[in-house]
Amino acid sequence: MIPGKTQILKIAEKNYSGLFLEDENGERAFLPKIFASESAEIGDEMEVFVYQDDDKLKATTEKPNAEVGEFAVMSCVQSLPSGAFMDWGIIKDLFVPYKQQKQKIIEGRRYLVHVFVDETLGLITGTTTFKRNPTYEDLPFRVGDKVNLIIMGESELGWNVVINKKYIGLVYASDVYKKLFPLSEETGYIKTIREDGKIDVSLQPQGYENIDEFQQIILQKLKENYGVLYLSDKSEPDEIKDELQMSKKNFKKAIGGLYRDKKIEIFEDKIRLIEETE
Structure with missing residues (x-):
């Protein structure tokens, strides 16, 4: 057992x-x-x-937020000098000893917790201190796979994230096209599995094969804005990022495809939806 x-x-x-x-x-x-x-x-x-x-x-028969070897965001239900009790989704709370706290856990607040078995005591335990951007072997996914992310926190290179509740990866700052918040959940895509066993993640799918998703975002935005978007291939990357949460590179690919399909017109300072005729 x-x-x-x-x-x-x-x-x-x-x-x-x-x-x-x-x-x-x-x-x-x-x-x-x-x-x-x-x-x-x-x-x-x-x-x-x-x-x-x-x-x-x-x-x-309850389902815990995380099993041994997994991460989850948990709320503290009681904080004592010896440690904190976290709500992990079952009738018994998870104990995070004081020595396993990156910073003192405060009652009522939410934290990212990793569940493990303390080898000395043989007990299921929680910790908020874990290695950032570790290395892995025999990962269960491939480049391009869609994954679930928990946003950990910002670093010098970008944002550390938990992948599918089990693995820690990195989203480089250059791949961030939307506002991120610690402990929030996002969808991501495996960008690179490096030779050293580290994982790079993107918030957007890579390559032309995924361009339909960006086209749909642009079409939806056009419909919400009465058929006009004041963006073009001459727009600044930050303008595109703020309006559509995508890179300029993906924006240009998407509008190029929409133009070829005669769904939009492209002007110097805007794009316009072409109305469909019966």
């Missing part, structure tokens, strides 16, 4: 307070009655999350 992970266990015993669930090795975790179905029978299998409570293994 693996504490801190969602797994499928078999019902081995029932009593008035809940169910005892068992893995293939005979190890057990207790599922309180509030999470047990009345129709559950011995021998049935259940998907549960297993956690530790007073040195005992317990199970819940």
